[in-house]
Amino acid sequence: MSESVRPPFGNFATAVPALEVVADLATPVADALKDWEAPGAAASVLHVDSDPELADTAVFCAAYDVPPELSANCVVVAAKRAGEVTLAACLALATTRVDVNKAVRTHLGARKASFAPMDTAVELTGMEYGGITPVGLPGGWPLLIDEAVAAAPYVLVGSGRRRGKLILPGWALARLPGAQVLPGLAV
Known part of the structure; x- marks a missing residue:
C-alpha cells in the first residue's frame, strides 16, 4: 500500500488513492475505477478507511469531522410507466x-417514482446497503446528479462497501457513465 495522503477534509487515519486499494472496494466500483475513460477522473479519487458501524451519514460525519455539506448520498429509485x-x-x-x-x-x-427496495438496490448494484455509490453502477442506469454536487470541489460518497468511503471532485462525478447534472434534483 502506498503512503497515506492528506484528504481535502475530514479526520481519517488513512487516505490513499483509490486505484491503489481496488481490492478493498466492491467489485463493480473497482472495475469502474480501472475502466473510467474520463481523463484524470480515476486518479482524483481517494479512499478513506472507516469503521463500517459508522457508515450512516450523520454518524459518519460526526465521527470523522466531515461537514455534511461535503457528503453526498446515492439512492436508487424505481420509476414506473405503463408497466x-x-x-x-x-x-x-x-x-x-x-x-x-x-x-x-x-x-x-x-x-x-419511489425509492427502490433495499434488496433490489443491493442485488442489482453489487454493493452493500449503506455503501452504494455512483461509481460502478450497472450499465445503462441513468445517474441523476444534483448541480450542487457537481459544483463541489470535493465530495464524500460511498465506496460500495460499508467500510470506507471515496472522496472525489464534483467534476469527476459529472463525468461518470450515464451522469446527468440536474438543477433542482434535490430540495
Whole structure:
C-alpha cells in the first residue's frame, strides 16, 4: 500500500488513492475505477478507511469531522410507466433530499417514482446497503446528479462497501457513465 495522503477534509487515519486499494472496494466500483475513460477522473479519487458501524451519514460525519455539506448520498429509485420499471441512481448532498416525486419522476417521464427496495438496490448494484455509490453502477442506469454536487470541489460518497468511503471532485462525478447534472434534483 502506498503512503497515506492528506484528504481535502475530514479526520481519517488513512487516505490513499483509490486505484491503489481496488481490492478493498466492491467489485463493480473497482472495475469502474480501472475502466473510467474520463481523463484524470480515476486518479482524483481517494479512499478513506472507516469503521463500517459508522457508515450512516450523520454518524459518519460526526465521527470523522466531515461537514455534511461535503457528503453526498446515492439512492436508487424505481420509476414506473405503463408497466415498465426504470431504475436510476440519484446523488444529492447530505444536507438535502432527492425530490423523487417531482424532479425524478418528471425527468424520467414516469407516472410514479419511489425509492427502490433495499434488496433490489443491493442485488442489482453489487454493493452493500449503506455503501452504494455512483461509481460502478450497472450499465445503462441513468445517474441523476444534483448541480450542487457537481459544483463541489470535493465530495464524500460511498465506496460500495460499508467500510470506507471515496472522496472525489464534483467534476469527476459529472463525468461518470450515464451522469446527468440536474438543477433542482434535490430540495
